[in-house]
Amino acid sequence: MSRIQNPIARLVAKRVLFSLAVVMFVLLLVFSLIHLAPGSPEATLAVQNPLGASPERIEQLREQYGLGDPLPVQFLRFVGNVVQLDFGTSYRTNEDVLPMVVERLAVTGPLILLALLFATIVGIGLGVWAAYRRGQAVDRATSSLAIFGASSPEFATGILLLYVFAVLLGVFPVLGAGEGFVDRLWHLTLPALTLAIAGVAGILKLTRAAVVKALEHDSVTFGKARGLAPSEVLRTNVLPNSMVGITTIVGLVAIAYLSGSALVEVTFDLPGVGALLIDAIQRQDIPVIQMITLLVALVTVTINLAVDVLYLALDPRVRARASAEAGQ
Amino acid sequence: MVSGEGSALETRDDVPERVGLSRRDVLAKGGLVGAAALLPGLLAACGSDSGTTATGGATGADAQRPIDELSLIVPVMSTRLDGLRGGSQLNGIVNIALEPLILLDEDFELVPNLATRFEQTGPTTYEFEIRDGVEFWDGTPLTPADVVYSVELHKNPESELHSYWRYLKRVSARGTTVTVEMTQPRSQTLLAVANVPILSKRYYERNKAKIGTPGVLNMGTGPWKFETFVPEESLVYTANEKYWGGAPHIKRIVATYVTESSTALLAVRSGTENGNLDIPAGPEVTQYQRLSNVRVQRSGAGLRGAFFAFDTRKAPWDDVHVRRAFRHCIDREAVVQAALAGFGTPAVTWVPAEDMERILPAEEVASLYERFAEDGAFDLERARAELAQSSVPDGFEAEITVSDAEIDLRRTCEIVKETLKEVGIDLTIKVAPLNVVTEEMFVKHAYSLGIIGGQAGIPDQAAIVTLVNDSANRLPDGIFNVAEYENAEADKLIDTIHATPLDDPARVDALVELMEVTNRDVPYAMIYHPDSVMAIAEEYEYKKFNGQWYATRWPDQIVRV
Numbered sequence: 015m016s017r018i019q020n021p022i023a024r025l026v027a028k029r030v031l032f033s034l035a036v037v038m039f040v041l042l043l044v045f046s047l048i049h050l051a052p053g054s055p056e057a058t059l060a061v062q063n064p065l066g067a068s069p070e071r072i073e074q075l076r077e078q079y080g081l082g083d084p085l086p087v088q089f090l091r092f093v094g095n096v097v098q099l100d101f102g103t104s105y106r107t108n109e110d111v112l113p114m115v116v117e118r119l120a121v122t123g124p125l126i127l128l129a130l131l132f133a134t135i136v137g138i139g140l141g142v143w144a145a146y147r148r149g150q151a152v153d154r155a156t157s158s159l160a161i162f163g164a165s166s167p168e169f170a171t172g173i174l175l176l177y178v179f180a181v182l183l184g185v186f187p188v189l190g191a192g193e194g195f196v197d198r199l200w201h202l203t204l205p206a207l208t209l210a211i212a213g214v215a216g217i218l219k220l221t222r223a224a225v226v227k228a229l230e231h232d233s234v235t236f237g238k239a240r241g242l243a244p245s246e247v248l249r250t251n252v253l254p255n256s257m258v259g260i261t262t263i264v265g266l267v268a269i270a271y272l273s274g275s276a277l278v279e280v281t282f283d284l285p286g287v288g289a290l291l292i293d294a295i296q297r298q299d300i301p302v303i304q305m306i307t308l309l310v311a312l313v314t315v316t317i318n319l320a321v322d323v324l325y326l327a328l329d330p331r332v333r334a335r336a337s338a339e340a341g342q
Numbered sequence: 343m344v345s346g347e348g349s350a351l352e353t354r355d356d357v358p359e360r361v362g363l364s365r366r367d368v369l370a371k372g373g374l375v376g377a378a379a380l381l382p383g384l385l386a387a388c389g390s391d392s393g394t395t396a397t398g399g400a401t402g403a404d405a406q407r408p409i410d411e412l413s414l415i416v417p418v419m420s421t422r423l424d425g426l427r428g429g430s431q432l433n434g435i436v437n438i439a440l441e442p443l444i445l446l447d448e449d450f451e452l453v454p455n456l457a458t459r460f461e462q463t464g465p466t467t468y469e470f471e472i473r474d475g476v477e478f479w480d481g482t483p484l485t486p487a488d489v490v491y492s493v494e495l496h497k498n499p500e501s502e503l504h505s506y507w508r509y510l511k512r513v514s515a516r517g518t519t520v521t522v523e524m525t526q527p528r529s530q531t532l533l534a535v536a537n538v539p540i541l542s543k544r545y546y547e548r549n550k551a552k553i554g555t556p557g558v559l560n561m562g563t564g565p566w567k568f569e570t571f572v573p574e575e576s577l578v579y580t581a582n583e584k585y586w587g588g589a590p591h592i593k594r595i596v597a598t599y600v601t602e603s604s605t606a607l608l609a610v611r612s613g614t615e616n617g618n619l620d621i622p623a624g625p626e627v628t629q630y631q632r633l634s635n636v637r638v639q640r641s642g643a644g645l646r647g648a649f650f651a652f653d654t655r656k657a658p659w660d661d662v663h664v665r666r667a668f669r670h671c672i673d674r675e676a677v678v679q680a681a682l683a684g685f686g687t688p689a690v691t692w693v694p695a696e697d698m699e700r701i702l703p704a705e706e707v708a709s710l711y712e713r714f715a716e717d718g719a720f721d722l723e724r725a726r727a728e729l730a731q732s733s734v735p736d737g738f739e740a741e742i743t744v745s746d747a748e749i750d751l752r753r754t755c756e757i758v759k760e761t762l763k764e765v766g767i768d769l770t771i772k773v774a775p776l777n778v779v780t781e782e783m784f785v786k787h788a789y790s791l792g793i794i795g796g797q798a799g800i801p802d803q804a805a806i807v808t809l810v811n812d813s814a815n816r817l818p819d820g821i822f823n824v825a826e827y828e829n830a831e832a833d834k835l836i837d838t839i840h841a842t843p844l845d846d847p848a849r850v851d852a853l854v855e856l857m858e859v860t861n862r863d864v865p866y867a868m869i870y871h872p873d874s875v876m877a878i879a880e881e882y883e884y885k886k887f888n889g890q891w892y893a894t895r896w897p898d899q900i901v902r903v
């Protein structure tokens with residue numbers, strides 16, 4: 015670490031190491047929670063079909079998956095395998111866990127990105143609009159609408175959208191993820207809207223607050239006094255000064271979507287990672303739970319890292335502070 | 343004895359024809375239930391008659407208008423297509439592709455399929471003549487060796503059909519005849535054979551490590567081939583145009599498991615799905631009935647049931663008066679209304695009357711059930727009288743744990759709790775995850791008082807009652823006798839049922855007697871039999887719909903009207 019001369023690179027390296035430690039801690043925590051929860055994987059597997067359950071079957075499963083070994087041994091075995099990129103096989107389906115999860119990422123990934131795109135465009139757009147119309151009807155209306163969306167359970171929002179757009183109007187499908195780019199986009203539109211509605215409120219409120227603050231800045235007053243067009247002021251002064259706050263909330267919303275997507279996937283019957291995780295938890299399919307946990311942890315720390323790096327890119331004051339800290 | 347002779351089990355090799363095994367009037371088919379959501383398999387183990395159609399393996403395509411694609415919501419979806427998952431509704435998912443030697447037709451009579459002839463040749467032996475000229479989907483011929491291999495797979499405890507095959511002594515082939523030998527008489531053997539998917543040994547061995555996974559699938563001979571598979575979510579089948587029994591009338595079937603019931607309803611309403619094969623009895627049925635574009639079909643048959651289980655080893659449930667008092671506190675009519683929205687019937691014994699009438703004349707069933715109803719009637723005065731004779735005349739506190747996934751059972755407990763209170767029994771209801779309840783209930787027998795709902799895996803009226811009352815199924819050797827009930831008289835009757843061929847009237851007699859014994863001792867208290875319900879788009883119809891659709895080749899029954 016000390017050989018890294020660039021202060022920015024040193025900061026990033028520090029954050030990467032910290033993130034790896036966080037991932038390990040999360041893995042240990044989840045592993046412990048799985049085993050602390052009532053019920054045992056071998057019994058849960060055996061009684062999926064009670065007729066197939068028997069004391070000998072339970073014993074067979076215990077031996078097959080090494081579930082009789084001490085927990086530290088099981089955890090270290092898991093970590094050792096992960097280092098070799100071996101994530102094991104699903105207890106339930108006998109599939110290799112890595113391709114199983116990757117395949118479902120082809121649903122969950124686009125879903126989250128699409129939702130984030132919707133939420134960001136609408137949230138930032140309405141937030142800026144509300145800030146410019148502070149205290150007016152538009153401001154109150156957008157805030158109320160966003161809060162209403164955020165307060166609605168994703169399940170209820172999803173069913174309502176399904177009923178209106180899929181059943182009554184018939185413009186979107188009810189079930190499934192579709193095949194091919196266009197078909198998938200069509201299938202994911204309603205689920206992504208459902209997810210987006212839940213995230214718009216946060217982005218809108220933060221954007222509004224950041225823009226209101228930026229609008230009060232001297233540089234904006236100066237720009238206006240020089241006769242700059244409002245759009246020019248927005249582009250050169252207001253948005254740059256608001257971007258740190260907006261980036262933060264977009265990152266948080268993206269992380270929230272990692273877990274929020276599970277409910278949406280169930281509602282729209284999408285074969286995504288979230289739905290898989292719910293099934294895996296209910297059946298105590300430990301390799302799948304651990305793989306998805308690892309994935310979510312990695313994505314979360316990556317988003318946080320990306321947000322930190324974006325701070326540096328967006329705001330020279332943060333860059334200067336980082337350099338000063340690194341030089342001490 | 344079920345034998346070739348009386349049952350006209352032979353057909354010509356090239357023209358499959360329906361040959362009933364005439365079990366219907368003689369057999370008491372057993373079968374019980376499954377504990378709730380997870381027990382759907384449990385009951386599947388015992389089985390009996392109710393059946394589907396299927397003309398001896400042929401799909402009857404000639405007589406039916408072709409259907410390009412049928413998209414249905416199904417109640418379960420397999421985790422793997424390895425041929426080892428079954429013993430329940432999963433059979434209906436897998437075995438329309440990986441077909442068995444013999445089939446249950448629409449009337450639940452056994453008919454030839456990949457076997458042109460089947461016969462019970464001795465108390466423990468069965469013979470099957472393998473059809474000539476049948477090919478797997480990859481064009482390789484079906485051989486007796488494939489059949490032997492397919493049956494032997496279930497000797498492994500990993501098989502969910504293992505409970506049927508734990509008594510398998512040997513399966514062997516000589517020429518085109520396959521002989522199955524059991525270590526002791528097991529009257530459900532033929533029903534078990536009708537559950538065993540026949541697989542290509544060569545394909546299975548070559549892909550053994552990953553057999554049944556999405557990239558590998560499996561190789562069978564059935565009228566529908568696997569096309570794509572997403573474990574626990576969906577399975578797409580395409581017609582096997584070279585099927586030995588003639589190309590099936592449905593060219594493509596899309597079976598989808600939908601977790602969320604509201605989404606399933608919208609999918610059927612919008613026409614995205616052509617139907618829902620198994621709608622839980624309850625308020626949801628009413629929602630389907632309101633749809634203008636679907637027909638809702640109901641059946642009282644299907645060997646479904648719900649019951650309380652008392653641990654007969656533990657106080658106060660070790661006292662028969664306590665158990666009888668509890669039984670008198672169950673207001674079954676109210677429970678059927680509240681828990682099932684009226685889509686069910688109060689249960690007085692193990693087998694729904696409609697199923698029982700398949701093996702016993704209706705008037706005898708009526709008389710028998712009337713007596714059972716009287717013995718277990720909802721009557722708080724009689725409950726108090728029983729309690730007064732018990733070890734806890736002043737009442738007691740009890741606890742029951744229900745799964746969060748079984749809303750009908752939870753509602754049942756809430757209603758019964760109120761009536762129990764009136765006689766001095768204070769019931770506490772706890773809720774836990776399904777896997778926890780199942781493990782505590784079946785694997786550990788940890789609950790003094792439990793509630794179980796489910797369905798027999800195979801169409802045998804004796805299935806459930808034998809499974810949960812057999813002392814051999816107590817811990818540590820078995821798991822299904824959660825009441826830990828032990829009664830030599832009951833065990834003897836169960837042995838008789840297992841040893842008596844399906845078509846022997848003595849088997850029905852033993853079953854009735856076993857019902858009498860358990861009605862007297864009350865190790866379990868019956869609650870209700872939920873209706874079996876399905877919904878299908880108006881342009882289609884499921885002929886002879888029965889709750890045990892999965893024991894038959896059900897797509898044969900779906901026609902365009």
